Amino acid sequence: MSSTASGNARMNREKSQQIFAKAKQLMPGGVNSPARAFGGVGGDPIVFDRAEGAYLYDVDGNKYIDYIGSWGPMILGHRHPRVVDAVKRAADRAFSFGAPSVGENILAQLIIDLVPSIEMVRLVNSGTEATMSAIRVARGFTGRAGIVKFAGNYHGHVDSLLVAAGSAAATLGVPNSPGVTPGTTQDTHIGRYNDVPHLEQLFAQHGSEIAAVIFEPVVGNMGCVIPSPEFLRSLREITRKHGALLICDEVMTGFRVSIGGAQQLYGIEPDLTTLGKIVGGGMPIGAYGGRADVMKHVLPAGKVFQAGTLSGNPIATAAGIATLEQLRETPPYEYLEKISAQLEAGLAREATQANIPHVITRVGSMLTLFFSSVRPQDWETASQSNTARYASYFWGLADRGIYMPCSQYEALFISAAHTPEDIEATIRSAAEVFKTLA
Incomplete structure (x- = not known):
């Protein structure tokens, strides 16, 4: 054993x-x-x-x-033969192009097919990069600056989101990192997870300023904390009422709690979704996507800047394709x-x-x-x-x-x-x- x-x-x-x-x-x-x-x-x-x-x-x-599985990506276990074979074949062709490759299309199509709310997607290099980019797109789309995040939810080490964070920030007792300036967090409003009245209060006071709410649909970074149905329903209703976007951070739950993530499991309808971990099968990769009308604001289709030399890396996309195809074919x-x-x-x-x-x-x-x-x-x-x-x-x-x-x-x-x-x-x-x- x-x-x-x-x-x-x-x-x-x-x-x-x-x-x-x-x-x-x-x-x-x-x-x-x-x-x-x-x-x-x-x-x-x-x-x-x-x-x-x-x-x-x-x-x-x-x-x-x-029981860590590289903090979530290894849903098939380490060194699954299909993933290993895909990585080896990709490495035989190239390590990086810095230019379009067919694997990007294949992985993007798989994500769009599997995640209910995603109509268009952009590949990036990490979950942090995905959340950072989604926040920027939400601000560019709405023309607003405010963001709501929840205490204990961790969305990577993005300056504007590294306040009242979970994960290592909670473990080490440093919820607000030195180097994160007041200016970068002045537009971040902190909500209480599962607290609908507090969410309503935040929007009553700042609704016209809020570009988006970002949340973990199942929290994994203050331990596994489960959302109430009322909380999920209110997130969607309140953001729609006030013209804010709803960003579902599925870096951890994407393809983990179901093939379509927590949004499929719970019937959530976000405007944007962030992905990481399983989407790359253990390789460094992330993605963000959602409504086509929102995603078309990203450069070069729109004016919201986001770029990455290694985004869509052929080896990472190969690992992601093999993982998602295995999950789809043999759930x-x-x-x-x-x-x-x-x-x-x-x-x-x-x-x-x-x-x-x-x-x-x-x-x-x-x-x-x-x-x-x-x-x-x-x-x-x-x-x-x-x-x-x-x-x-x-x-x-x-x-x-x-x-x-x-x-x-x-x-x-x-x-x-x-x-x-x-x-x-x-x-x-x-x-x-x-x-x-x-």
């Missing part, structure tokens, strides 16, 4: 520690993204060497069942629901038996175990979780060969490569850890 350690034995990670010590001399904090820094659980990050299917292997030779969603429900039920059972206060939230193959007695509805309630207990839980599982998100405020992801046996091994390991936390 998968785990290389059991009981209370501490895994040997000497090589990881040596490599990370060197990394700290070369890179800020030793990492290239703060979510990797283990700020939410303490200790040194684990350095990985390779991955296969549902498993990760670190530089010390330890094997782990992986894994019924299987993912089955094993994800298995994990949810098992963790709930064992935590209850150990008298550990907890709440589990799940949408499809996204899940969070909150060490809290309060069901999270927004950042205020999610932040009441016992992060110290989560840190002990994380390391207890890591030493049993289970790799969970290194923060209470990140959702875990299950892949089609996970087996029922992997899930049961995870539940058994969690039961052992829960006993040490009681």
Whole structure:
């Protein structure tokens, strides 16, 4: 099976520690993204060497069942044969053109076919680039400056959106980054997730100034927080009433919670959608798209500037095409629901038996175990979780060969490569850890 350690034995990670010590001399904090820094659980990050299917292997030779999946993209598991073959064939032709290629058309058509609200799409290089561009287009289309985002929703490190952010900003206790000037955030209004009266109040005060509302349809960056039907309905009704656009940030949920994303699952009708992660099959890529009349404002069709030398990169588009075609031809969603429900039920059972206060939230193959007695509805309630207990839980599982998100405020992801046996091994390991936390 998968785990290389059991009981209370501490895994040997000497090589990881040596490599990370060197990394700290070369890179800020030793990492290239703060979510990797283990700020939410303490200790040194684990350095990985390779991955296969549902498993990760670190530089010390330890094997782990992986519940991160590169923070979401690996819905098919690591190194899916179809994706690997597509990448190899693309690399044999070119690494980059900086010019149009047929793969861009194929991936764009797949996105338009699969995501209900997208009529036209632009490929970019990351989820952050997608949200940054969507905000600019919304402002250009409406002629307004104001943006509404929700506390605890993370939309990448865009200056105007890096306020009251989730993800690593929440984990590390830096919700407002130095270097983000008052001028770049003066048009950003902060809403409370799932709070309809507060949203109505914001629009009553600033409705004529607001270009768009951007939101996560299932929050994954303060842990998995689920929207209420009333909240989703109000988002659409209020933005339409005031002439603002609705931007659905599906960087995390796109192709994850259903083939058409959260908007298909919940019947959301956004004006613009941002995508990343699964859309590139693990390669650096993002996309934004939506109503054709809005997208035609993007240069060169319109006047809203957005560009990128590597946008539509042939290797990234090949990985994305292979992933989306596999998801369309052999949908894994019924299987993912089955094993994800298995994990949810098992963790709930064992935590209850150990008298550990907890709440589990799940949408499809996204899940969070909150060490809290309060069901999270927004950042205020999610932040009441016992992060110290989560840190002990994380390391207890890591030493049993289970790799969970290194923060209470990140959702875990299950892949089609996970087996029922992997899930049961995870539940058994969690039961052992829960006993040490009681």
